[in-house]
Amino acid sequence: MTKLTFVELKLLVREPGAMFSLLIPLFILVIFGSSIGPGDTMLLPMALAIAVGLVGLYMLPTTMATYRERGILRRLSSTPVRPASMLVVQLILQFVLAVVSCGLLVIFAGTVLGAHLPTRGPLIAVTFLLGTAAMFAIGLLIAALAPNGRAANGVGVLLYFPMAFLAGLMQPTDKMPVILARIGEYTPLGAFRQSMQDVWAGGAPDPLMLVVMAAYALVISIAAAKFFRWE
């Protein structure tokens, strides 16, 4: 298991997609970072949501579906190791990727941009965990249903844009039609961005938003487990 994790980590580092999912949110932060004031509570939560969304919708399903397509999971099941170990290792590594990506954003924003950073660590952690869980559940469902890696990739990208739009990652929600903004709050990515923004503004996230994310995580991962095939 240790060796599997280590080898998979090396493979993740060699994967250009991993670099992209680190760089794209950072790039967005740099581009828009110059125009924000020191008290801004909007931009960094947006960038964090983009980062988590990319890992959950793009990296995770593409990797898992490709591994199944290439028969790697089936090959594993012919060894004494269970293929579920691979699933666990991937979830851990993709989670680490999301943490690293968000960590880079926060450090960059805190130092170079001098942006406001919240002090309530536990609240951030809970929000981050729930948001990541919800996005990873969607990623797993894509991996479960997609026939191959390319399809998973395509579905991930296709889902990403409407979800990012509804979540207010493409423009501030107050510039959106009210009805869309309302709907957006109840999407996993929207609830994540909104909750992060609440924490950044110094308050606590709306418990309803946390429940929304937890519900997505639970229901969708049950569906993913039901539909998942090892081969």
Place this chain on the structure above:
Amino acid sequence: MAVIEVTDLHKRYADLTVLDRVSFSVTEGEIFGILGPNGTGKTTAVECVEGLRRPDGGSIRVLGLDPVKDGRRLRERIGVQLQDTQLPENIKVWEALDLYASFYAKPRDWRELLEEWGLADKRTARFGKLSGGQKQRLFIALALVGSPTVAFLDELTTGLDPQARRATWELIKRVRASGVTVVLVSHFMDEVEELCDRVAVFDGGRVVAIDTPAGLVDGTDAEHHMRFTLMDGDLVELGDLPGVTGVSRNGNRVVVRGRGDFATAVTGRLARHHILVSDLRIDKRTLDDAFIALTGRSFGPTH
């Protein structure tokens, strides 16, 4: 000693019977072939034996273990190369071997395998950059890294050029020489004829024959031809010889048709009558003939 014992194996998918009362046993130290056209249940049968699929009926014992109940213990002792599997593009050869070695309680030293399988200079090459033959050698090495008692190799040479196929055959002989029992799934007649000690012929989900390749060929008793050219015009009566079914002559060219070992009788009589012939040729009977005789049809256009 039988290392694999399969009795009355049944497998259905919905309305389709994939395996119908399949029975065979594999003896320690042999290369056992599972031969048949694509889609006749070969791979399904082997995957049941490996514990990757659950049979609907029948019993399987591999090294005395039940592949379903004792799956984990069994997988410590078998090595598998599956049809149509790949590794991640970016994994390096040594990393793959090192990783798979870590799955087993008592693995072989993968550095030795690198040398043995001619991959030492590809040690740090990525999987995606390997040639077809190199990938196959890596797959065999991965199947052997757990130092298995039985190795299962499924359609190993599909997609390889003739030279790489020949090279792979030599490697498989080496696996047997090292004491590993090999189960070889193939739809290539020549491969099975070259490598296997015994063969189970699959057709439509059933085993239609089990024998040595030579035994299968002899057992079919198909009519075949012997041709020669007379050096000086005269020919003796050959039609009465045992096994001969017909003689035809066109100028100095003679064709004798027959079954079994009629050719020995023909050459014997020619010699006794001091009849000199040239261009003597006996059509070799092959496993193809045996398969047609067993199933009433040819292998079909698989390639």
